[in-house]
Amino acid sequence: MTELSLAAPDPVVRAAAHVxxxxxxxxxxxxxxxxxxRGLIAPALTVATGAALLVLVAALMPAVRAQGKAFGDAAAIxxxxxxxxxxxxxxxxxxxxxxxxxxxxxxxxxxxVLGSFGVAPRSVVLALxxxxxxxxxxGGALGSVVGGVTAVMASVTGWVDASVAGPTLLEAVLTATAxxxxxATTASALPSRRAAxxxxxxxxxx
Amino acid sequence: MTSTxxxxxxxxxxxxxxxxxxxxxxxxxxxRLLRFAAATLRRRPDRAVLAVAGVGLAVCAVVVVRTIxxxxxxxxxxxxxxxLHGAPYWAVPAGGVHYDPHAGTLVADxxxxxxxxxxxxxxxxxxxxxxxxxxxxxxxxxSVPDGVAQATPAALSALRLHxxxxxxxxxxxxxxxxxxxxxxxxxxxxxxxxxxxxxxxxTTLTPPAGTSDAGSALAADTxxxxxxxxxxxxxxxxxxxxxxxxxxxxxxxLSFESKFAALLGGAVTSSVLGLVAxxxxxxxxxxxxxxxxxxxxxxxxxxxxMASVGLSDEVLYFFLVESxxxxxxxxLFGVLAGGAVVALVLPSFFSFGSWLxxxxxxxxxxxxxxxxxxxxxxxxxxxxxxVDLLAEHS
Numbered sequence: 093m094t095e096l097s098l099a100a101p102d103p104v105v106r107a108a109a110h111v112x113x114x115x116x117x118x119x120x121x122x123x124x125x126x127x128x129x130r131g132l133i134a135p136a137l138t139v140a141t142g143a144a145l146l147v148l149v150a151a152l153m154p155a156v157r158a159q160g161k162a163f164g165d166a167a168a169i170x171x172x173x174x175x176x177x178x179x180x181x182x183x184x185x186x187x188x189x190x191x192x193x194x195x196x197x198x199x200x201x202x203x204x205v206l207g208s209f210g211v212a213p214r215s216v217v218l219a220l221x222x223x224x225x226x227x228x229x230x231g232g233a234l235g236s237v238v239g240g241v242t243a244v245m246a247s248v249t250g251w252v253d254a255s256v257a258g259p260t261l262l263e264a265v266l267t268a269t270a271x272x273x274x275x276a277t278t279a280s281a282l283p284s285r286r287a288a289x290x291x292x293x294x295x296x297x298x
Numbered sequence: 299m300t301s302t303x304x305x306x307x308x309x310x311x312x313x314x315x316x317x318x319x320x321x322x323x324x325x326x327x328x329x330r331l332l333r334f335a336a337a338t339l340r341r342r343p344d345r346a347v348l349a350v351a352g353v354g355l356a357v358c359a360v361v362v363v364r365t366i367x368x369x370x371x372x373x374x375x376x377x378x379x380x381x382l383h384g385a386p387y388w389a390v391p392a393g394g395v396h397y398d399p400h401a402g403t404l405v406a407d408x409x410x411x412x413x414x415x416x417x418x419x420x421x422x423x424x425x426x427x428x429x430x431x432x433x434x435x436x437x438x439x440x441s442v443p444d445g446v447a448q449a450t451p452a453a454l455s456a457l458r459l460h461x462x463x464x465x466x467x468x469x470x471x472x473x474x475x476x477x478x479x480x481x482x483x484x485x486x487x488x489x490x491x492x493x494x495x496x497x498x499x500x501t502t503l504t505p506p507a508g509t510s511d512a513g514s515a516l517a518a519d520t521x522x523x524x525x526x527x528x529x530x531x532x533x534x535x536x537x538x539x540x541x542x543x544x545x546x547x548x549x550x551x552l553s554f555e556s557k558f559a560a561l562l563g564g565a566v567t568s569s570v571l572g573l574v575a576x577x578x579x580x581x582x583x584x585x586x587x588x589x590x591x592x593x594x595x596x597x598x599x600x601x602x603x604m605a606s607v608g609l610s611d612e613v614l615y616f617f618l619v620e621s622x623x624x625x626x627x628x629x630l631f632g633v634l635a636g637g638a639v640v641a642l643v644l645p646s647f648f649s650f651g652s653w654l655x656x657x658x659x660x661x662x663x664x665x666x667x668x669x670x671x672x673x674x675x676x677x678x679x680x681x682x683x684x685v686d687l688l689a690e691h692s
Contacts, residue, residue: 134584134588138581138584138585141577141581142578142581145574145577149570149574152570155570156570156571159569159570160569160571168644168646168647169366169569169571171643171644172362172363172366172571172643172644172647173570173571173574175362175639175643175644176359176362176363176571176574176575176578177574179355179356179358179359179362179578179639180355180356180359180574180575180577180578180581182355183352183355183356183359183578183581183582183585184581186348186351186352186355186585187352187581187584187585187588189348190345190348190349190352190585190588190589190592191588193342193344193345193348193592194345194588194592194595194596197342197592197596198595198596279348279351282344283344283345286344
């Protein structure tokens with residue numbers, strides 16, 4: 093490192109001199125997420141449950157339709173199954189947002205310190221959003237894989253009378269992961285923004 | 299104690315505390331609890347909204363499934379009623395019968411009873427599709443006069459016909475009459491339907507007047523089992539089954555029609571659709587519990603103060619009221635959203651009556667969920683000593 097004019101003793105601060113604020117905020121958020129991983133297991137599992145169901149329903153759509161044919165409109169029942177699965181996935185993702193509100197409120201003083209050091213609220217929001225995004229993406233991906241493997245197993249062993257199409261499965265996995273990430277991020281954005289824009293003094297004394 | 303301060307009794311403390319918390323507003327215990335719970339929820343508005351949305355969406359998923367099931371069941375009652383014509387015995391083919399919502403009627407899966415016992419009044423109904431048109435059901439029934447085809451409005455528009463037109467089917471020319479009934483089907487005399495290729499069907503049987511023990515006689519004569527329970531399905535490899543429909547007199551609480559239709563509704567709730575919705579409800583419950591646990595965690599000092607002045611029992615009421623408020627809001631949101639989802643995504647399943655019935659059904663088990671969701675955090679809280687609750691860090 094040649095251009096280092098600031099003889100910072102701390103390697104973290106020295107590293108910080110070279111990275112852009114967003115990257116710094118992201119790495120800060122990632123470190124905080126790693127520190128608090130225990131509390132993120134439950135929301136990741138609820139997201140995974142929803143994602144696994146969505147992938148299962150989408151991958152085994154022929155079987156769902158066949159079952160729906162018994163009550164008539166196979167296409168409508170297939171649509172209903174997907175709609176209900178997406179609803180359930182969103183419910184799972186909301187758990188991530190509730191965990192985010194809990195995390196934000198327990199880190200209130202930390203946010204106050206950041207604010208009083210002049211860290212821009214935007215960077216704070218970015219750092220806070222790492223946790224819900226990571227939780228929902230990991231949960232969604234995990235659930236999708238479990239759902240996909242279950243669907244393939246069920247169809248290979250003949251437990252369910254339907255073959256699983258590769259493209260459909262991939263599409264279902266991507267959709268499930270995207271829906272969980274989007275729902276969790278949207279729902280967590282408001283509490284994070286509110287906390288980041290609160291005056292530092294208020295955050296410090298909460 | 300030798301203190302000179304006036305002795306403070308527990309009721310006074312209680313009053314002082316409640317006065318401070320409730321700001322001495324008028325009203326009894328319940329309005330105060332409600333105001334306190336509302337104030338608590340308002341303190342963390344984003345979390346309250348998320349909890350209501352989470353539980354509400356779970357309720358919505360269940361309402362969607364239940365609305366489909368109830369609608370299917372209601373249609374099934376009508377269809378079975380129409381199929382039976384009030385006959386006391388119903389001979390179904392080996393494949394059984396199923397309700398076809400598109401046709402708006404029951405459809406048989408196999409050939410009907412070939413030989414009715416002598417002296418019995420046997421009415422055969424044949425089910426099939428219009429030749430060349432799989433989307434229009436063709437029903438051969440004795441209730442249609444000769445030379446006439448009765449068509450539902452949906453069938454008329456599917457075949458581009460009008461009342462009074464002539465329709466040639468199965469080699470016969472019939473005069474079309476419109477009937478105001480749901481489904482896409484045309485009803486013609488039995489012979490016409492047979493000529494048009496409808497082979498599936500069922501037979502309703504009425505014994506001759508004065509027959510004693512008609513069921514046993516019927517079983518002996520036809521060689522088929524006679525059962526009263528619609529959940530018993532015919533053996534697919536056999537020749538059929540006869541249901542005793544207890545027409546005229548009901549045996550038990552539910553009529554045969556209702557029992558048969560309940561099986562149809564049960565088929566929906568126990569299908570993939572029903573299972574997914576139930577998992578959703580479990581997730582909604584988890585959301586409610588974690589919300590309250592988070593709330594307990596943040597308010598531990600507040601509860602420490604309450605517990606140290608002997609108000610630990612009251613904590614349960616605080617949470618109960620809060621939980622009930624969340625669940626009531628979630629119920630209203632979920633029921634409205636569920637109705638909207640069914641009406642928009644699955645309009646063919648929506649009816650106001652079945653939506654109301656589904657909502658009422660969900661309302662019956664939500665209170666239990668609300669109470670348990672409140673009990674779990676309170677239980678955790680009461681296991682700790684007030685001193686620990688008051689401590690700065692947990």
